[in-house]
Amino acid sequence: MKIRNLLTGASMLLAASWGSLVQASASDEVYRLPQTIQPTLQTIDLTVDPDSPDYQGETTISLDIQQPTDKVGFYKKELTILSAELVSEAGTIPLSIEEASNEIFWAKSSQTIAAGKYQFTLRFEGKINTSSDGMYLSNHNGRNYIFTQFEDMDARRAFPSFDEPSFKIPYELTITAPQKHTVVANTPVETTEQHDGWQTVHFMRTKPMPSYIIAYAVGELDSIEINNLSVPGRIYAPKGEAVKTSFIAKHTAEILQNLEAYFGMPYPYRKLDLIAVPNFTFGAMENAGLVTFRSELLILDEQPNLNERAAPLMVVAHELAHMWYGDLVTMAWWDDLWLNEAFASWMASRVMTNLYPELGYQNNLNQEGAFGQDANPLVRPIKKTVKTSADVMDGMGLNYSKGEAVLLMIEAMIGEQAFQKGVQAYMRKHAWQNTVADDLWNALAANTDIDLPALMKTFLTQPGYPLVNITADGNVTQSRFKLAGAEVTEQLWHLPLRLKFKKAGKVQRLDVLMTEKSVQIDAIKGADWVYADADAVGYYRWNIPANQLSALLADVDQLNERERKSLIYGSKALMDAEQRQLDQHLQVISAMATDNSPEVVRAAFNIIARFEYLVNKANKQAFANYIESIAMPSFDQLGFQVRSSDDRDTIKLRGTVLRLLAMYSKNPAFIATATTLAEKFLTDPTSVNVDLASVALATRALNAEKPAEIFKEYQAAYIAQTDARLRDAIASGMVFEDEKIINQVFDMSLNPAVSPANAMRFVWMGMAKLEDRDLMYKWMNANFDALSARIPAAYLGQLPQFIGSSCSEHNQQLANAFFKPLVEKVPAMQRSLDVMNESTSQCIKVKQQNQPAFNKYLQSL
Ligand SMILES: [Zn+2]
Structure with missing residues (x-):
């Protein structure tokens, strides 16, 4: 199953689902049928x-x-x-x-x-x-x-x-x-x-x-x-x-x-x-x-x-x-569902790379989709006890992203051929039957000397992932990655380290399987720099001394595209973990923002967009100026139209640049181009690329003199449209700041013309520009019964994470006031509320830590 659109809703008899969730907590419960x-x-x-x-x-x-x-x-x-x-x-x-x-x-x-x-x-x-x-x-x-x-x-x-x-x-x-x-x-x-x-x-x-x-x-x-x-x-x-x-x-x-x-x-x-x-x-x-x-x-x-x-x-x-x-x-039971999804995701990336190299899947860093969620101190391991559908849903996304990343790391360690041989043997042996994860490790281990089952256990039955710290004299230690101020249980991993380093003017490679807390590696002692995850296929973060980082940035052409992208994402993570200063992080971003690979530049822009949690009423204008200064040159170069000569990376970069500008820029030329394009799309939807249409529609909505009329126009276009992709583009364009119109966007989720699968979409669209979410919870209080009747039972329990996650104490209080009474009726919601509260508190701590340096930086521009 693909989880991508998990959150876009469907309907369900609420009473019935509550009944079954209550049943699930009875003390004499049975949750499997007898095998006899x-x-x-x-x-x-x-x-x-x-x-x-x-x-x-x-x-x-x-x-x-x-x-x-x-x-x-x-x-x-x-x-x-x-x-x-x-x-x-x-x-x-x-x-x-x-x-x-x-x-x-x-x-x-x-x-x-x-x-x-x-x-x-x-x-x-x-x-x-x-x-x-x-x-x-x-x-x-x-x-x-x-x-x-x-x-x-x-x-x-x-x-x-x-x-x-x-x-x-x-x-x-x-x-x-x-x-x-x-x-x-x-x-x-x-x-x-x-x-x-x-x-x-x-x-x-x-x-x-x-x-x-x-x-x-x-x-x-x-x-x-x-x-x-x-x-x-x-x-x-x-x-x-x-x-x-x-x-x-x-x-x-x-x-x-x-x-x-x-x-x-x-x-x-x-x-x-x-x-x-x-x-x-x-x-x-x-x-x-x-x-x-x-x-x-x-x-x-x-x-x-x-x-x-x-x-x-x-x-x-x-x-x-x-x-x-x-x-x-x-899989014999749902506790190994992660293996299904990990394998299908890993295999799909492989097929895409083989058949369609022009689509660039070889440079996707799927681990980045997992690291954020997997840093939460409350996260569960991907192999965990499952009794109910709510247990299956808990942390579902990690089944795909962490699972795929771990498989990729194993393949890189034992080699493509040994991996394929193991998979083929496993398929032949277990065809038409059920398996547990160990069956796969045993099949793969037949082609390697490494103790794979032991290694896998450290990644699958433990939550989180390692942070590897490397000193100038070659000492390497591992600890559990955590965000600023978080408390986590320490753990150890069997960690396949792939070191790439420059020493005595020569770039070298060394693989080390690290099973202890700390190890001395003399080969990297006195290196100019160490890049501790060659090809960026590891499921871990890593850090090096500041002078090594500067040397590495000066030598960045020694890194491939995956490695350069990973350097940017890793830098942001280290900053959030209080392992790197903001100015060092900005040094990484500016080294990469002018890279010759559109994918690397896109990663840099993505990371810039993630400063959003530090943006508030006071520094909003300064941040918008900053965005304009770095994104407008790319816009001038890329324009607002897909060109037939564009490769996929360029198309993706254009989308990222335009979305950034759409949310922040007040540049008249940009707004004028977007408005013309949006109007062209509304007259003839086939005349404009759908991805760009959504950005153009959003820019037009945000800068309209009469936004109420624009909303009416978009709403009518949405309802009249039958093509799902074009509807999607119109929905994405419904970004408004006026409270009255935001309420109308929320109301769309209950409109019979909107399919149940797309209902939640409009709640998120309404929230897009809301800094304080009072309006959203007010709407929720008035409409929760109607909305929950359109949402599948399993997702009801996940709602605190779906709509409650934020980086503000005020919003966290609103979320708790709204969800706490609901938890009594939907016990499965408690877990999601706990996870949401933990990630929100984490974000607030990270924000407190980074806010002063961020403000100072914006003022210095
Ligand atoms: Zn699947």
Whole structure:
């Protein structure tokens, strides 16, 4: 699953979710089904109509009951069971249903059920929900569709099931629906029967798979063929839109072939369909044979520019990597979900680098996406105890970013070939089965002398990451990285250090596996400089003496692009950790801001943008002047239009420069250009690149004489637009400072024309220019019930982090006043509130430390 759009909402019956969360904290709780009853096959019959909220179903699960018992456990949520029975050769046993905990129910018998083989049949009915999880309704362009999203624990919302990843069994799905609809699922259609305006579609039996990757869709769908695949494949989209998926259709086969070559194994399923879902909470979902995507990832221009094509191709690579890693080989339980996501993310970066080097993925520093969150003293390790969906969601983003970074570090240490050999052996050994993380380390360790399981344990079962400190005489120590004033438990890592250093006029390399707190490395004693993470593939920060830093900056052409970028990000982190002075940090920024690589310059601008937490009413104008002085020369050079000669790095840099200027600049020439472009976009949305349109719209909104009229215009354009990418651009342009209009932006999140998956978007847009958030919490207090009815249950618990994080005591007080009463009703919210409070307090401490030097610097300009 791709988490990218996690926060953009969907709806859910709030009462029901609160009920289940309360259940989860009961002291006699069960959260896994017993292993003594094994399912071996499940048939599912559903009768659904996208135009009707109710549906009916019947399911039969073949069971191997290994010990005498009086009850059979299963999962269900928001379903009514009409009948339950257990059938064997000996006869039929009637069952009554009783609730346990964590959505587990017992089907109980008044007599003992002997060990043996049984057919467990349940008839049930339910309501198709309007959220974007479980089996849900999506209204798009006046038509109703049914889609599914079952990861992590929502298959149980559509039908009773043994909804745990370790129960990997074949499924036989039958769907009865009105004849006018197209019905697709994980496998090809076996037979279709027509009767009285309805059709009954039987799908082929699936390969063994976990319930969370079951998928189906019902609606007026169009499709186009994907050519050159090793199996049949199509891209489905809402009526009339499949024709716009041709770019992805053209590139899917090469991505799949690249993966087949890496794994040394053909694609494991009978068909490969992709489907564009107009109301989808995540980025995409790896359902075996029917991968679901947010529609804007598949519906594209015929020839999207280098930047527009990057994310769609990368997400396709990520989901297809899951066909092996996640689907063919599945984690035994959710505590190893990180491994699924880490591997798919790592693999996708690899595919992108192999197939599309022009998109620049080889220079992405994915660890930077993890370091911030992983510095919080309350953060949990990525391998952690998981009982509920809320546990899965806690720190979810780290599963991807930290997981991928750790895998990249291991690959760099043991070598690409040894890594690939290990992965191939692992796939062959565990195909169609479940694994735990140790199975992968054992497979990889077969090709190296390093004690990989011990090394991995230090990164996976411990939170945080090391800070490596290097002295002039070659002493190297490790400690846990922490922000200014934070208290953390000390830890030790097995740390694969990759040293690059200059000594006696020569740049040299040395790899050291550091397992102790401190080590003396004579080779770097007296070095001019040490760069302690060659190629920037390590999951750690590092620091060197000030004179080495100056020497390194003078020698910066000895570093590759990854290393130069990493130097900038690392510098900011060291400053926040009270390990580097602001003037030293600024020295790094100015050395990099004139780099000849657009990616390095972009990193420098990104870091400048991160001074935002130090900007307040008093220094705002001085900061805006500073931004203008460094960004306007780039703007003059890059302009406001994508040029056909631009490489992707240049397009990305332009976007960063423009966004910086849009938020701060009052330069008349800049505002005039942006306004003209925004007006051109509103007249003809196809005439302006969508990324730049959002910046132009925002600049126009922020500088408008009559912002109320501008908002009305944007709102009307948003509602009239059906293309998800263009809607996105318009939403991004809704940046206003007027309080009355900000309230109207907040209100958009409840507008029926906004899909539930995009609801939260408008809360964030409204907050964009709010320094004090009184207005937002006032709106929240008035509208929380309505808003929470549009948000998936699992995200409700995460709300304190989603909207509460800030760097101000005032906002922190507002957040606590708002969330504390809610925590009693939503216990899962407590953890998120704690994490939010910790990160906010940290930010405030770092701010107190850096504010005086920052103000002084701005005054000196
Ligand atoms: Zn994924």
